[in-house]
Amino acid sequence: MGHCTSCGACCASYPVTFSRQELDSEAGGWVPSTLAEQGTILSRCAHMRGTRDQPRRCAALKGTIGVQVSCEIYAQRPSPCREFAQEADAGKGDNRCGDARRLHGLPPLAGSYDAFPL
Numbered sequence: 250m251g252h253c254t255s256c257g258a259c260c261a262s263y264p265v266t267f268s269r270q271e272l273d274s275e276a277g278g279w280v281p282s283t284l285a286e287q288g289t290i291l292s293r294c295a296h297m298r299g300t301r302d303q304p305r306r307c308a309a310l311k312g313t314i315g316v317q318v319s320c321e322i323y324a325q326r327p328s329p330c331r332e333f334a335q336e337a338d339a340g341k342g343d344n345r346c347g348d349a350r351r352l353h354g355l356p357p358l359a360g361s362y363d364a365f366p367l
Contacts, residue, residue, distance in 0.1 A: 251338040252358060257318030259333055260310040262349035265297035267327035280327045284308050297327065315355050336360075 269275060272295055274282040285295040298308035309326070312318035320326055334346035340358055342350070347361025 252340055253338040254319060255315070255317055256337075256350065256355060257310055257312065257314045258349040258353040258355055259337075259346060260300075260318070260320070260330075261304070261306040261314055262352050263300065263333075263345070264305070265300040265307060265327060265329050266294050267296075267329055269293055269295045271295070271327050273325070279325045281322055281325060284322060295327075297330075314353050 267280070269287060269292070270278055271280045272278040272282045272285055272287070273280060280295070280297075284298050286298055286301070287295050299306050299310075307320075309321040310318060311321055320330070334343050336342075337346050337358060342358030342361035344361060347357030350357050350361075
């Protein structure tokens with residue numbers, strides 16, 4: 250089991266805002282519209298459902314944070330999710346990954362705070 254599939258803290262810590270062009274309801278889009286909140290007709294942004302709520306938790310996250318999780322739409326996830334802590338599953342976090350893990354009572358991964366030595 251990888252670090253990310255035994256964590257999931259990022260999916261319950263940050264808002265996920267992305268371009269509406271990524272929605273499957275748009276030409277060339279891939280993110281399931283059913284799991285997104287769309288802004289006004291003038292807005293060019295969409296948000297993953299649940300990531301702006303309190304408590305925060307993405308609607309696509311399944312499982313128990315810190316135990317075992319999965320993303321229901323992993324292959325169709327929006328760009329912010331694809332770009333988040335790209336080396337985390339290999340055991341190297343970044344500051345945002347470390348902050349999310351600490352928020353959920355998990356120790357940060359190696360490398361999470363390399364830019365800010367303690």
